[in-house]
Amino acid sequence: MIQQRVLTWLDERLDLSGLRHFIAEKRVPVHAHEVWYYLGGLTLFLFAVQVASGILLILYYRPSAEEAYESVQFIVTEVQFGWLVRNVHSWSANLLIAAAFAHFFSVFLLKSYRKPRELTWVTGVLLLFLMLAFGFSGYLLPWNELAFFATKVGTGMAGAVPLIGDWLMRFLRGGDDVTGATLSRFYGMHVAVLPALTTLLVAAHLLLVQRQGMSVPLDVERRARAGERVPEMPFFPNYILRDVLAWYVAIALLAALAALYPWELGRKADAFAPVPAGIRPEWYFLAVFHTLKLLPSHILGMEGEQVGVVVASAAAALLVLVPFLDRRSSDGKKSPLFTAVALFGFAYLLVFTLLGHYAD
Amino acid sequence: MRPHFRLTVFGAAVAFLGLAIGTAPAGAQEAAPNECAACHASLPDAAHAAPVAAFKEDVHQQRGFACVNCHGGDPTTADKDRAKRPESGYVGAPRGQAQIAVCSRCHSDAELMRRFAPRQRVDQEQEYASSVHGKRLAEGDTKVATCVSCHGAHGIRVVSDAKSPVFPTNVAGTCAACHADASHMEGYTLPDGSPLPVTQRDDYQKSVHFEALTTRNDLSAPTCNDCHGNHGAAPPGVGAVANVCGTCHAVFATKFEASVHQPIFDKGCIECHGNHAVVAPSPEMLGTAEPAVCVVCHGGDDDPGFAGAGRLRQDFDRLRGELARTTELIERARVAGMEVSDQELALGEVRNRLVLARTEMHAFTPDTVVPIVNEGIEQLVAIEGAGNEALAELSYRRRGLAMSLLAILLLVVALGMKIRRIDRRPHL
C-alpha cells in the first residue's frame, strides 16, 4: 500500500531500520501497577491539545490591554466554533495539570525516580513547574476582572520572597502594577519562552524514557532479579491502542466539560475598580494560596508570608533532588519515609485545595 | 556732503523724539512720577498700604492706568496736602453714586473702551440703574452693592481670570458676601412683606447647576448672574421664570408653555423644581403619593390631574422596570460569551425613548407620553426575545456536544473490544 511505498522511499534515504526495529521490539512490562503508565502519555496528549488549540487562538487573539478582552469576545462570538476552541483550551489546561500531578504522584509513590532514572525525574519535576507557569501566565490573557485581580494577588505574593521580593515582583509584572506591560510579558512567556523550554525538557524526558524503558515497581524488580520472567506486552499495537483509548476518553471528558460548564467571558478588567470579594487563583494554586492566608503575620521574627514563600521554595527545590536523597530506593530497598512524604504531600494538597475552595 | 550729513542726523533725532513723545499711550505714566503709590506703600497701616500692592495685579495697571485716573489728585508731589488739594481733582475713595460715576466715566465711553476692549459692553451703568441695587441706591440705600462690591477696587481682574470674584465659579460667593449675611440683609423684605431669605447660596450649593459648575467644570452651567442678570440684577418676575430657565432648557420650556400648567403656575418651573436648590429630578417627583410634587395641588378621584399623574407614573415605572430587567438579561448573555451587540445597540434606543418621555411629560398630557413609552416597551420585547435566544444557543451547543460525546463513547467501546482481540493474538 501507499504507506509501504512512502516508508521504503524514506528508508532508502534515512535508513529507518534501527527505528523500525526499535518500535517492533519495544515492550512494556505488565503488572498490577501498569495502569499508571498511561498518565505520562495522557499528559503529553493533553499538552498537544493545548498547543493545537493555542495556535488556533493566536490567530485571532490580540495581546494588548486595549484589545485583549475584545479579541476573546470576538473569538467566542464571531469566529466559527471559536467558543469551542476557547473552551477546549481552557478546560484542557485544567485537565493537563491534573494529569501532570497524577503522573507525578504515581511516579513518586512507585519510586520510579530511583537509579538509573534520576534525570527523568528532574526533567519531569521541572516540566511540572513549567505547566504551572503556563497556567498562571495563560490565565491573565483574556484580561477579564477575575484574571486581572487573581494575577494581582498572585504576583503580589512574589513580593514576599525575602531579599529579591520587590525585584521579582517588578520583573513578573513588568512594572509596579499589573498593566498592559504585564499582559505583554505574560503573553511572551506563554507562547514563546515556556513552549521553548517545554520542548527541550519534553524531548529530554521522552528520550530518556525510550532509552531506559519503562520502570517497574520495586517488588516486580526484585522478582525479576530473583529470576522470574516479567510478563510484557508489545508496545505496538497493544500498548499504543490502550494509550489511544485513554486519549479518546480524555477527548470525551473535554467535550462533556465544554458542553456542561462552558467558560464565561466575564467583565473586562478595570484597573481602578476595587478588588471583587472572594478573589482566588485557579484550583491548582489554591493549596499554596490558602496556606499563605492562614499563616500568622509574624513567625520567628520574619513576616508570615515570607516564611511561607521560603518554605514552599525549599520544598520545591527538595522535590527536584528526591532521587539523590532517597538512597534506599536506589539500592532497591523499600523506602517508607519517602512513601510517607509522598502521601503526606498528596493529602496536604488535597485538603488545602478543598479548604481554599470552600472557605469564604 | 558734510553739512547734509549733520542735518540728516539732527532731523533723525528730532523725528525720533517726536515719535517717542507722540506714541506714548494716553494716560501711560510708567515714566511719569507716581508719588501717591510711593507714599502710600510706605504707610504703616494696611488699609492705606494694601491698595498699592493689590494694584500691581490690577488689569487697569497693566493697561497703563494709575491712581490719579480714578482718584484724581496730583501725583507729582509727595506732600499729602498738596497732592490732595481740591484743584487737583482729588475725589478720595468714592462711594455710592460717586463710585458709579468714577467707573462709568470710562466704561460707558464707547470710543474709549474700543481702544482697550472693543467687545466689552458700555451700558453697565444703564443696566445697573434698572437693577434692585441701582434703584435702592438712587433712593439713598448705601448698603447695596456697587461696582467695587463685586469687582473689587484695586486688584481688579478680567472676568475670565479664575481669581476674579466674578469668574463663574466665584460669583455665588461674591453675591453671598451680602446675601448670605443675615445681619447685613436685615430689614429687606420680599414683595409680600416676609423677610428676604439669606439661604440662597446654601440652597444653590445643593443644586445640579452648582455641581455642574464646580465638579464637572462646565462653565456654561448657571450661577446667580445667569438667571438674575449681571448689572441689571433682579429676580426674573412672575411669568418670566420659564423664559429664564428656557434659555438653556429650551425644549422643556416650550412644552411647558403649551401645557395646562402655564397659566396656573405663577412661578413657572420653580413650582416643581425650586429656584436655588434645583436638584436632579427623580422618578419619585411624579405620582400620586409623597414625595411626588403633584400631590401638593392635586388630589381626589374626581381630579383629572391626579389621575393623569398616576397614569404617567405608572407608565414610567413600567418602562424603567422592563428596561432594567432586559438590560440585566442581555448583560448575562454577554458575560457568558454570547454575541449581543445588536441588542445592546437597541437598548440604547430604548433609553432614548425614556429620555424623550421625560421631556414630553412637561406637556402634562398622558396622551402624548404613552405612545413613546409603548414604543419603548415594544422594542424591549423584541430585545428580550433575542436575549433569550442567545441564552438558548448556549444550551443548544450543549446538546450538540453531548451528541458528539455519544459518538466518542461508542468509539471507545469499539476500541476496547479491539484491544481485547489483539491481546489474544499470539506474538513473539
Place this chain on the structure above:
Amino acid sequence: MASDERTTSNTPVAAPPGDRVERRTFLDAILGFGFVSTAAAILYPVWRYLIPPASGEPATASAVAARLADVPPNSGRLFKFGSRPGLLVRGPDGELRAFSGVCTHLDCTVQYKADTSQVWCACHNGLYDLAGNVVSGPPPRPLERFAVNVRGEPGQEEIVVSRT
C-alpha cells in the same frame, strides 16, 4: 485481563474460520469509521475556525459603515459600531466624517440635519458642527470623532470607520 493471556499463544475459541474473519473485519470497519468520523468531527470545526469570519476584526475597533454610493453629499446615516451607534456624515463639501452617534448630554442618538448641515440631538435640541464641536444646547463635550477611510474597487467603494 490476566497477564498470562497476552504472553502465550491461545488457541482461538472454537468457531469456523470464515466467521472469525468476518467478525474481525466488522470490528475493524467500525473502528475505521469511528476514527475517521471523530477526526472529521475535530477537523471540520478547525477548518471553519480558520476561515476568517464575515466581520473581519472586532467590531469595537473598526466597522464598515456604508457603501460610498449610498451616501450622497449633505447627508448622514447611522451605523452600528460595536454595540453603540455611530454617525456617518458626508458634508455639503463632499467630505466624509464619522462621529460617535451618542450625544454627550444624556446619551440620546443624534442625527444629521441637512438644512443647517449640523448634527442634531432630538432629545434636548443639542447642536454640533461638522467638527463635532457643540454649537448650542446642553451637550457638555464635543462628539467623539472617528477616522474614516474608503477602500475597494471604484464604483463599489466601502466606507470603513475606525476608532483611531
